[in-house]
Amino acid sequence: MSYDDNNIFAKILRGEIPCKKIYEDEFVLSFHDINPQKKVHALVIPKGKYVNLEDFTSKATSEEIAGLMKGISTVAKKIGISSIDNGGFRTLSNVGENGGQEVPHLHFHLFGGEKVGRMVQ
Template identity: 45%
Template sequence: MESPPYDDSNIFAKILRGEIPCLKVFEDDHVLAFMDVMPQADGHVLVVPKTPSRNLLDADPAALSALAPRVQKIARAVKAALGAEGLTILQYNEPAGGQTVFHLHVHIVPRWSHVELRKHSGEMAKPETLVPIRDKIVAALAEAK
């Protein structure tokens, strides 16, 4: 079954163009990483490539090559900054696979053995709860350079 074409009106495309604000964690020529506003755990970060693609299935291999090391770098910073015991890294493809925003993106979710994941829908987190967490991650990224 053929996938629909990329739709540049999706929320991540709008964030990349600066039309919608985000709490930025990291940005370079290839990706933008920001706090998920409906976090499944404190410190949930999204890494979005700047090259348009609906998901992994139609992504340019060069964009994927740039994405992977950046996901790794940000994941290490999230884990270190928050003292997480582990991480769950998720990437969904197509509606049946759980994808709801049709721009390739990777979820980095810090994990602790005693903390259940929250649902990833519904209530948005308040910026005043996300900013201090974001600041810790940004500081850990700066230390990693």
């Protein structure tokens, strides 16, 4: 899967498609999922053009990697699902076709606000 500059997350990053923003800094943008799968369902995406986690870890700078990890924690706290605030959350990043990835831009789903359940069935 190659990076597509016209994927939905690239368009959101460019401001062409609106989002319900939660958090933004120099490394990440976070917003509410338009089709939530749990009580709380947010997305965290890096601002760089990375297809998936493998692409990101092989090409991103140390600062971008740290920024993404810190961004995920910041968002969890901001939306009240951190383990300190509300019992925890799940992060999910699909990689490739067999992993269920649909959008060719690295993104992490954050699920919480209720018991998430089994990981894989």
